[in-house]
Amino acid sequence: MNAQQIQTFFATLRAANPSPQTELEYASVFELLSAVLLSAQATDVGVNKATRRLFPVANTPQKILTLGLEGLSEYIRTIGLYRSKAKHLMATCQILVEQHGGQVPRSREALEALPGVGRKTANVVLNVAFGEPTMAVDTHLFRVSNRTGLAPGKTPLAVEMGLLKRIPAEFMVDAHHWLILHGRYVCKARQPLCSACTVSSQCDHGRRLQSVLD
Known part of the structure; x- marks a missing residue:
């Protein structure tokens, strides 16, 4: 993914979910x-x-x-x-x-x-909790980052460093929520829902799939 694709990728995710939240329940x-x-x-x-x-x-x-x-x-x-x-x-x-x-x-x-x-x-x-622009790389972020071409890496730390470098500052605080939710519900491990994905045109995997279909 190039810089313009990354910008569009996150702008699209933000438009669909402007204030993403963790799905864990907590009050402190x-x-x-x-x-x-x-x-x-x-x-x-x-x-x-x-x-x-x-x-x-x-x-x-x-x-x-x-x-x-x-x-x-x-x-x-x-x-x-x-x-x-x-x-x-x-x-x-x-x-x-x-x-x-x-x-x-x-x-x-x-x-x-x-x-x-x-x-x-x-x-x-x-x-x-503290609003810092960190990137918590779980299995979803690792998969999405590699599959989409957003920030490929062989280890969670390599992916984390890539994401911190490549994601525009305006998206950074919420980015890990968007990526987790995208990986959990759309860009699934075994059967990614590419036909229903709003960012497939920005994604390396989605573009390869589309070229095959064409």
Whole structure:
């Protein structure tokens, strides 16, 4: 994709969804951090079902610690890898209470120092909670970036760096939401819905497909 195609690509996505939001449900920065931590290798729908039960009971680091490991595990046992995620969340809450006054830190370094929080999770929190122009590369962003030619790369970090370099500044804050939603509902892994895609004419894959059909 060239610069003009990228501009049109994101302008089209923005016109269809001017204010994209994460599909994870949260009411505070800590709830967001917890939900993203729990969402690794799980669906947002599955995480939301669990946190709808958990957050009314425990929605701060101290309340999670008060629940204890077994108590927390009972609330999130429907989520994949719930045992290890419960341990990570408990350890994260301990650090938040002891080192950050119970608040979620705003720096990447401090976020990535939390158990279970990697670069992708830190990027989500920095973007969604604090409005920073970060790019959280999950499986959807990785696939869409490579398939469309937007920012090809062999690793998530390479794709992230490519996206940060190539996406115009006016789209940057919302770009990762548009790309996630596009990958989740249109540019699917096995059967991309190219015939229903509003940006296929800007996409390398879409243009190749159209040339074959022509």
